[in-house]
Amino acid sequence: MTVQPLTIRDTVIGEGAPKVIIPLTADTETGLLEEAADVLAMEPDLIEWRADLYQQVEDLEAVNQLLQLLRDRLGRIPLLFTFRTHKEGGSREFSDRAYADLLHAVIRSGQADLIDVELFSAEEDVKAVVDAARERGVIVVMSNHDFQATPPKDEIIARLRRMQDFGAHIPKLACMPASPADVLTLLDATHTMRSQYADRPFLTMSMGGQGLISRMAGELFGSALTFAAGRTASAPGQIPAPELKQVLDILHRRR
Numbered sequence: 185m186t187v188q189p190l191t192i193r194d195t196v197i198g199e200g201a202p203k204v205i206i207p208l209t210a211d212t213e214t215g216l217l218e219e220a221a222d223v224l225a226m227e228p229d230l231i232e233w234r235a236d237l238y239q240q241v242e243d244l245e246a247v248n249q250l251l252q253l254l255r256d257r258l259g260r261i262p263l264l265f266t267f268r269t270h271k272e273g274g275s276r277e278f279s280d281r282a283y284a285d286l287l288h289a290v291i292r293s294g295q296a297d298l299i300d301v302e303l304f305s306a307e308e309d310v311k312a313v314v315d316a317a318r319e320r321g322v323i324v325v326m327s328n329h330d331f332q333a334t335p336p337k338d339e340i341i342a343r344l345r346r347m348q349d350f351g352a353h354i355p356k357l358a359c360m361p362a363s364p365a366d367v368l369t370l371l372d373a374t375h376t377m378r379s380q381y382a383d384r385p386f387l388t389m390s391m392g393g394q395g396l397i398s399r400m401a402g403e404l405f406g407s408a409l410t411f412a413a414g415r416t417a418s419a420p421g422q423i424p425a426p427e428l429k430q431v432l433d434i435l436h437r438r439r
């Protein structure tokens with residue numbers, strides 16, 4: 185299988201070194217705008233707004249306005265909108281309905297370049313969000329997180345392939361290792377996915393300190409994107425973006 189690279193604004197995903205996504209994690213508008221300025225100075229390839237951390241996320245009007253403010257400041261940097269649900273490690277309980285409504289509102293706003301949709305949401309909602317995003321030219325990152333464990337290799341691949349079947353542009357899977365062997369399972373699944381099944385860029389990560397190598401070695405094993413901390417980390421195992429970029433660059437040049 186050959187991965188078809190994906191270009192969003194000026195960012196090419198799926199060739200060369202993994203592209204670095206830095207999350208915004210502040211909980212107020214002022215905080216987010218200040219954080220965005222700091223993060224932009226770190227020259228990310230993409231920026232993720234972790235909107236589940238925003239105090240006013242239930243107010244669609246406030247979300248819309250903030251999206252526009254962020255979009256204006258980001259210039260050519262693609263913006264990924266993510267609401268991480270509580271069951272997948274996010275910080276807020278939302279009903280299926282509220283989650284789907286929020287994603288549709290963000291798609292309609294036209295301000296997000298990419299939107300995160302969790303694989304294990306109600307199937308009809310996932311399909312409707314993917315259709316709406318595709319109609320509007322919004323890139324779908326379909327995600328799955330296991331903060332407790334690392335699924336078996338076949339299961340990791342099956343989930344990533346299911347995301348492809350749903351029409352996601354970028355499948356994503358994050359899981360937690362209990363041992364170095366679990367990190368190898370994630371890397372092995374990533375490598376098999378890229379060499380045998382992936383026709384589009386995808387990303388995987390093994391979280392926590394033990395999994396750190398998976399955030400660095402994507403160019404070798406097949407993960408096209410990687411998350412790094414800006415002001416703060418949004419998940420265990422993220423290291424500061426400037427450090428990660430150095431490592432990615434070393435691994436890219438030495439290949």
Ligand SMILES: O=C1C[C@@](O)(C(=O)O)C[C@@H](O)[C@@H]1O
Pocket residue numbers: 207232234266268300327329356358389391411418419420422
């Ligand atoms: O899904 C992901 C990946 C992530 O959980 C990580 O492990 O880097 C960080 C989240 O902000 C993002 O939405």
